Amino acid sequence: MRPRTSRSGWLAVLAVAAVTAVAAPSATAASVDPDAAPVQAAVAAPDIPLANVKAHLTQFQSIATANGGNRAHGRPGYLASVNYVKAQLDAVGYTTAVQSFTYNGATGYNLIADWPAGDPNAVVMTGAHLDSVTAGPGINDNGSGSAAILEVALAVPRSGFTPDKRLRFAWWGAEELGLRGSRHYVNTLPTAERAKIKQYLNFDMVGSPNAGYFVYDGDNSDGVGAGPGPAGSAQIEQTIQAYFTSIGVPTRGTDFDGRSDYGPFISVGIPAGGTFTGAEGIKSSAQASLWGGTAGQAFDPCYHRSCDTSTNINDTALNRNADAIAYAVWALAQAATPPGSTVWSDTFETATGWTGNPAGTDTATAGAWERGDPAATTSSGVTTQLGTTVSGSFDLVTGALAGSSAGTYDLDGGVSTIQSPAVTLPSTGTLTLSFSWYLAHLTNASSADYLRVRVVGTGTVTALNATGAASNRTAAWQTGSADISALRGQTVRVVIDAADASGASLVEAAVDDVTITQS
Structure with a gap:
């Protein structure tokens, strides 16, 4: 067993174990896994x-x-x-x-x-x-x-x-x-x-x-x-x-x-x-x-x-x-x-083989999707890109760098797409895709701008279709999920695309902690 950087945490564990050693362990209903x-x-x-x-x-x-x-x-x-x-x-x-x-x-x-x-x-x-x-x-x-x-x-x-x-x-x-x-x-x-x-x-x-x-x-x-x-x-x-x-x-x-x-x-x-x-x-x-x-x-x-x-x-x-x-x-x-077992997950802390512009049809000229350690950006008091992720240091983000201004590395010129490696889904159970995401933009955005998350096999399940609007929308992590059981037994890919389709609008998006579970 490898040594610890500090022994205090381990000794605290043993101290708790010692205190609870005489009585049988108990738990609140909220702490017990039903499975x-x-x-x-x-x-x-x-x-x-x-x-x-x-x-x-x-x-x-x-x-x-x-x-x-x-x-x-x-x-x-x-x-x-x-x-x-x-x-x-x-x-x-x-x-x-x-x-x-x-x-x-x-x-x-x-x-x-x-x-x-x-x-x-x-x-x-x-x-x-x-x-x-x-x-x-x-x-x-x-x-x-x-x-x-x-x-x-x-x-x-x-x-x-x-x-x-x-x-x-x-x-x-x-x-x-x-x-x-x-x-x-x-x-x-x-x-x-x-x-x-x-x-x-x-x-x-x-x-x-x-x-x-x-x-x-x-x-x-x-x-x-x-x-x-x-x-x-x-x-x-x-x-x-x-x-x-x-x-x-x-x-x-x-x-x-x-x-x-x-x-x-x-x-x-x-x-x-x-x-x-x-x-x-x-x-x-x-x-x-x-x-x-x-x-x-x-x-x-x-x-x-x-x-x-x-x-x-x-x-x-x-x-x-x-x-x-x-x-x-x-x-x-x-x-x-x-039940509840993880079929596949990615926290983006290591590179696992996501592919940008997989079909060769993207039109974005800047700010394409990448796995990166994001830098925070703001414009007119609006946070357009978060410098923190849901877990760890990396996420999928439209242009990770900050640049000289918020618009330097934002998504520009059209659509950018990124695709996961192939995932073979089980043939039984309820399959659920979950993830964290945000879409941020300024008042020069419109409903033509979007962030979309899909699971694609022989069919397609759309898990998120968030559109822009002519208003300020600050970056804030949210969670999304979708039942993808219709794709059971198939080899699928998670496909994420975002669009800046409103001319000179300032648009940023990010996704983190993508997981598929079976229950």
């Missing part, structure tokens, strides 16, 4: 042999010992760890791929493995980071998560399980340096492929010697921090909690604080969840009463130290978490896609 019911598997998950998980940890320790004492990014011990895991998966029939990336002048690797069964358009993905810090072999952080998901993956062919959804497992590189591997994977995954990932499960440190039993708080019902995950995360949380309830182990929420490899997934709207047994935080007396162990001591006293070796593991916690992983994977792989 948070746990999933129960029709085919029960197998018991995951602790001895097998520990055998993988022994291999990781041996690899570190033979390669300078660690398995860190850019070091030979990391690549040897990738090769070990890959060989195990290849031998039982997984389709594996090693994805390379560069960080700090060194080559890093992600290992991705798909089981060749189940719906390829509905993927349940399970991941753990495989790298250690340079200080030690990283057996709990995160050999434990890596070994546990490896043994769960190996249990699929061994048990004869036939999942309804496609199972994908991932071992991430350079997590300890800032989620570099998982972020590279998410950011470079084609939009249509990203939309196929319906749930992501993350397991980072699941055998801490002074263990706690934390589950990512999908619906914010424990109120431990930044808020709930994307729609559908609560169902993952409830499914994992159902397993621990079945074995009589209480759990507490841990926040989606972006500390591990689920961060890049939730940032693009993919539901996520997982478990965590604690890092450098201190176990409280209430938590020791709840779970056993030593109050006043770190959950993992060897966190990011040379002593994070094969002896730095709580076998009971590792065994319980490995079985919880299998329970969640088996249940989610047999379940329908959770």
Whole structure:
């Protein structure tokens, strides 16, 4: 697990958990995801042999010992760890791929493995980071998560399980340096492929010697921090909690604080969840009463130290978490896609392949649509372009620069169009397009000026058709949505166009946070 810039936020999370540890968590009706019911598997998950998980940890320790004492990014011990895991998966029939990336002048690797069964358009993905810090072999952080998901993956062919959804497992590189591997994977995954990932499960440190039993708080019902995950995360949380309830182990929420490899997934709207047994935080007396162990001591006293070796593991916690992983994977792989799940989304913080003037028929002479970090512009006291976006720093905007005057980079001369990459829509459920937008203009505008958002497949659904008028209209973010279920099962594109068709009028427009959900 990567270090935090500041420990205060994490310690605050643990403090809240300690205060609420004696009583069962509660939530107001407004904070509970209505689609948070746990999933129960029709085919029960197998018991995951602790001895097998520990055998993988022994291999990781041996690899570190033979390669300078660690398995860190850019070091030979990391690549040897990738090769070990890959060989195990290849031998039982997984389709594996090693994805390379560069960080700090060194080559890093992600290992991705798909089981060749189940719906390829509905993927349940399970991941753990495989790298250690340079200080030690990283057996709990995160050999434990890596070994546990490896043994769960190996249990699929061994048990004869036939999942309804496609199972994908991932071992991430350079997590300890800032989620570099998982972020590279998410950011470079084609939009249509990203939309196929319906749930992501993350397991980072699941055998801490002074263990706690934390589950990512999908619906914010424990109120431990930044808020709930994307729609559908609560169902993952409830499914994992159902397993621990079945074995009589209480759990507490841990926040989606972006500390591990689920961060890049939730940032693009993919539901996520997982478990965590604690890092450098201190176990409280209430938590020791709840779970056993030593109050006043770190959950993992060897966190990011040379002593994070094969002896730095709580076998009971590792065994319980490995079985919880299998329970969640088996249940989610047999379940329908959770209501409210994200089919596709774009916050425009990274370039995802939108195309300007896609048909080659645009007539605008300036201020064409672009993905940009917008500069604020005003004219005669009217804000014509906002310098802030709905999320992050980038949006789609008609000419992002400010220029010497408000009219320098505004939309001029006619129509400008921009088109999303192809999106394959599910064939079932209610499909909804949602987005944020504004249209701004001065009194020299008319109803010939407009901002329009459409979804185009074999048919077309118009989600917005905002027209101008001969009045001042200041830029202000609004939300729009439309039912696009008529296009189910089609490959579509979101098409956005704006027009300055009133001669010398001053017109600006922007769109942000475009999302398609299924319910």
